[in-house]
Amino acid sequence: MTGALAFDIAHMLAGGLVLVSFMLLYQDRLHGLVNTYALHALVLTASVAWQAWAQGAPHLYITALVALVxxxxxxxxALHRIIxxxxxxxxxxxxxxxxxxMLTGMGLVALSMVVMLRVTADADPLAREDLAMALAVVLLGLLMMVTRRNAIGQVVGFMSLxxxxxxAAAGARGMPLVVEISVAFSVLVAFIVIGIVLFRIRERFDTVDVGALDDFRGERR
Structure with missing residues (x-):
């Protein structure tokens, strides 16, 4: 397989992750949101696995396996169970x-492309565009966290981020395996803590709408 085709497939998968991020922003039903996040993780798995093959970096297969499982x-x-x-x-x-x-999201994607492609002008061609796509996914995750009033939606935004x-780590020639595993388990621990907090919020306020917390603190009029 030619190097150009390998790059094209890597960029297609990274672009697919951006597309699924927009699907997350569009979702207005909780179960659909969680299912779309699962698709987001599947596309990430495929992208990291392809990077492992294209770069000749076997340790990235472990990262892909962690993302899949x-x-x-x-x-x-677990999110379906919590709901x-x-x-x-x-x-x-x-x-x-x-x-x-959605319009704000498109603006953030354009900003990611302009900024990252200029900053990484001398970088590896495969890494440049993947880093731009990765920054777009991060910014779309932040946008989701800001625009969602439901705590579950904000959790999904954090995990998509x-x-x-x-x-980004996979596209930039990867990072040490121990760091990848540490990040994965840190996210898992954070998810467990978030789940416990959600149960406590539900018990205390009978809702997981963050607007109710603002009302309780007197921050909304």
Whole structure:
């Protein structure tokens, strides 16, 4: 397989991750949001596995396996369980309209391309565009965290943001395996803590809408 084709497939998979990030922004149902996050993790798995082959970096296969098991399977199943246990309503409330959110997301993607391609002008061609795509995924994850009023939606935004960081690390010739595993387990621990906090919020306020917490603190009028 030619190097150009390997680059094209790597960029296609990275672009697919950006596309699925937009699907996350568009979702207005909790179960659909969690299922889309599972798809996000599957695309990340494929992208990292392809980077492992293209770079000749076998340790990235372990990163891909961790993403497949924990991000695409364990965490989505746990989120579905949390939604059922908490009895959360299925609709997601947004702080900003969907149309404006999508337009903002497109602006962030354009900004990522302009900034990263200029900053990495002398970098490896494979790494340049993948880093630009990864930055776009990170910014879209941040946008999701800002625009979602539901705590579950904000958790998914945080985890999609972390997927962007993994994509960046894989595209930039990877990082030490011990660091990748540490990051993966740190995210898993963070997810467990977030799950416990969600249960406590539900018990205390009978909702996971972060707007209710603002009302309780007197920060909303």
């Amino acid at each position: 924990f991000k695409a399977m364990v965490i989505p199943l 059922r246990k908490l009895g959360i309503h299925r609709d997601i409330e947004n702080a900003v309209g969907t149309g404006l959110t 972390e997927n962007g960081l993994v994509l």
